Amino acid sequence: MTVRVRFAPSPTGYLHIGAARSALFNWLFARKSGGKFLLRVEDTDLQRSTDESTRSILEGMEWLGIGDYDEEIVFQSRNADKHREAALHLVEEGKAYRDFTPKGERSDSNVKQEIAERARTQAAAHTGADHRSNPFRDLSLEESNRRAEAGEPFAVRLKVAREGQTHFTDAVYGEQARDHSEIEDLVLLRSGDLTPLYNLSVVVDDIEMGITHVIRGQDHLTNTHKQVLIYEALARPTPVFAHLPLILAPNKAKLSKRKHGEVVSLTTYRDRGFIPAAFRNYLTLLGWSPGDEQKEIMSLAEMVERFSLEGVHRSNAVFNFSETDPRQWTDQKALWMNAEYVRTMPLAELLPMVKSELEAAGLWRPEYETEERAWFERTIELIRQRFITLKDFSGQGRAYFSDEFEYDEAALAKNLKKDSALREMLPRLAARLEAVEPWTLETIEQALRAFAEEAGVKAALLINASRTALTGQSVGPSMFDVFEVIGRERCAVRLRNAASLV
RNA sequence: GGCGCAUUGGUGUAGUCGGCUAACACGCCGCCCUCUCAAGGCGGAGACCACGGGUUCGAGUCCCGUAUGCGCUACCA
Numbered sequence: 279m280t281v282r283v284r285f286a287p288s289p290t291g292y293l294h295i296g297a298a299r300s301a302l303f304n305w306l307f308a309r310k311s312g313g314k315f316l317l318r319v320e321d322t323d324l325q326r327s328t329d330e331s332t333r334s335i336l337e338g339m340e341w342l343g344i345g346d347y348d349e350e351i352v353f354q355s356r357n358a359d360k361h362r363e364a365a366l367h368l369v370e371e372g373k374a375y376r377d378f379t380p381k382g383e384r385s386d387s388n389v390k391q392e393i394a395e396r397a398r399t400q401a402a403a404h405t406g407a408d409h410r411s412n413p414f415r416d417l418s419l420e421e422s423n424r425r426a427e428a429g430e431p432f433a434v435r436l437k438v439a440r441e442g443q444t445h446f447t448d449a450v451y452g453e454q455a456r457d458h459s460e461i462e463d464l465v466l467l468r469s470g471d472l473t474p475l476y477n478l479s480v481v482v483d484d485i486e487m488g489i490t491h492v493i494r495g496q497d498h499l500t501n502t503h504k505q506v507l508i509y510e511a512l513a514r515p516t517p518v519f520a521h522l523p524l525i526l527a528p529n530k531a532k533l534s535k536r537k538h539g540e541v542v543s544l545t546t547y548r549d550r551g552f553i554p555a556a557f558r559n560y561l562t563l564l565g566w567s568p569g570d571e572q573k574e575i576m577s578l579a580e581m582v583e584r585f586s587l588e589g590v591h592r593s594n595a596v597f598n599f600s601e602t603d604p605r606q607w608t609d610q611k612a613l614w615m616n617a618e619y620v621r622t623m624p625l626a627e628l629l630p631m632v633k634s635e636l637e638a639a640g641l642w643r644p645e646y647e648t649e650e651r652a653w654f655e656r657t658i659e660l661i662r663q664r665f666i667t668l669k670d671f672s673g674q675g676r677a678y679f680s681d682e683f684e685y686d687e688a689a690l691a692k693n694l695k696k697d698s699a700l701r702e703m704l705p706r707l708a709a710r711l712e713a714v715e716p717w718t719l720e721t722i723e724q725a726l727r728a729f730a731e732e733a734g735v736k737a738a739l740l741i742n743a744s745r746t747a748l749t750g751q752s753v754g755p756s757m758f759d760v761f762e763v764i765g766r767e768r769c770a771v772r773l774r775n776a777a778s779l780v
Numbered sequence: 781g782g783c784g785c786a787u788u789g790g791u792g793u794a795g796u797c798g799g800c801u802a803a804c805a806c807g808c809c810g811c812c813c814u815c816u817c818a819a820g821g822c823g824g825a826g827a828c829c830a831c832g833g834g835u836u837c838g839a840g841u842c843c844c845g846u847a848u849g850c851g852c853u854a855c856c857a
Binding site: 326 | 786814
């Protein structure tokens with residue numbers, strides 16, 4: 279039997295990093311086992327689903343490099359008729375029944391309260407939850423049909439046995455059992471329009487799509503029993519279930535856009551200059567580990583090679599970030615990993631990403647791919663060493679690509695304004711460098727050190743001043759490399775300009 | 781309230797059949813390197829393995845209980 283898995287997001291917002299991780303694990307499992315990876319958009323809730331959200335999910339998947347679905351994308355809303363048919367069929371078979379109770383009004387916001395309240399009153403009454411006291415549960419099929427034909431609105435509920443338990447073995451959480459008494463007669467179709475509800479739709483679609491392994495967030499673990507019941511009613515074998523631990527905020531609350539903002543949205547990472555492979559690598563390590571293998575930086579192929587459901591954790595993972603410190607806007611390890619990728623990944627793979635970043639910032643020149651290609655590669659190789667994200671190439675790295683750059687205030691104070699002698703030394707240094715021939719690391723260094731000696735100052739004074747004069751920054755690569763890369767003419771101009779800033 | 785799941789340094793994790801003086805990565809501190817900052821190298825602080833019992837010569841590892849956290853409990857998904 280070939281493995282078939284699916285990622286089934288509901289398009290009611292941006293792609294959440296937790297959902298992205300579920301997608302990733304499904305993808306890894308499929309590729310590992312030589313199975314099929316499918317996408318199903320769960321747009322059953324037409325009120326909240328948007329095309330824009332669907333687009334952003336698709337984009338996010340593409341960005342992560344796991345958008346290579348093996349079959350056509352399934353839109354759940356288009357299968358509504360099948361879901362309805364299945365439920366009605368269960369009514370015929372006596373495994374479900376029509377509930378003619380008038381539909382109660384409820385809104386998302388007060389549902390949680392209602393649940394809590396119901397729990398309280400039940401506890402107070404010591405009644406224990408008897409979800410099967412519904413007066414329509416045992417209505418005869420004839421009577422039920424008659425009332426339906428008469429146009430009386432009804433919902434369809436699954437008839438859950440009074441006694442017994444449901445069982446399934448979760449590939450991550452192990453043996454799971456739940457008493458039937460804990461499960462109410464869940465609604466399959468809404469009253470009135472008879473639109474299918476989540477649990478029904480998922481099961482029918484998973485059967486239809488031939489899904490063999492359902493890999494999803496742990497928030498579905500307890501509800502899985504309901505789905506098992508539906509599989510049983512439909513007389514179909516259940517797939518293997520594998521639930522994934524949740525990703526929590528630093529205060530251990532569920533990560534949500536409302537409370538935690540853009541850190542939870544996958545597109546944020548793309549927009550903030552993350553390397554897809556780096557973020558993917560980080561995400562994979564949240565809730566899964568390759569065991570005794572200590573190596574954390576892994577290529578996609580290595581992840582596929584090592585991935586297994588057995589390596590998935592059971593405890594939730596905390597996504598560690600600070601809402602007040604901009605340097606820790608997301609998990610530090612994710613940032614570290616991205617920097618690691620930026621400086622060590624094959625330059626050829628990095629270049630296109632740098633190109634897009636420079637294009638977006640209006641710093642790109644076509645020559646970087648033609649006559650100036652060697653210079654461009656040398657420069658990127660040089661500056662990537664201390665960058666963290668792609669944004670740094672257009673930010674801190676701006677002076678390498680444009681003459682219009684800002685001088686960092688702190689750098690100015692530290693390296694230029696400190697010694698007024700620089701005012702007259704900088705232009706002289708410029709003149710000296712203009713005469714350097716040939717323009718190489720060694721000759722530049724020689725010239726600068728000789729100049730410093732003649733002027734009776736430490737070379738470091740001129741080096742640091744030059745760094746700020748040439749790049750606007752107080753930190754950066756070894757200065758002789760910078761001189762060389764910036765070029766003789768630009769160096770001279772910038773050194774002379776900087777004299778006025780002293 | 782009920783049911784379920786979890787609990788190893790600040791965070792992510794490793795700890796196979798019980799032998800741990802508890803390992804790795806990020807972060808933090810120090811030193812080296814040095815023209816700055818990173819990177820890199822070396823070293824360090826930080827966990828009585830949630831707590832309490834039990835089994836055992838011996839428990840992070842097995843059993844029971846408690847606490848805490850999270851999830852579910854909806855004609856949302």
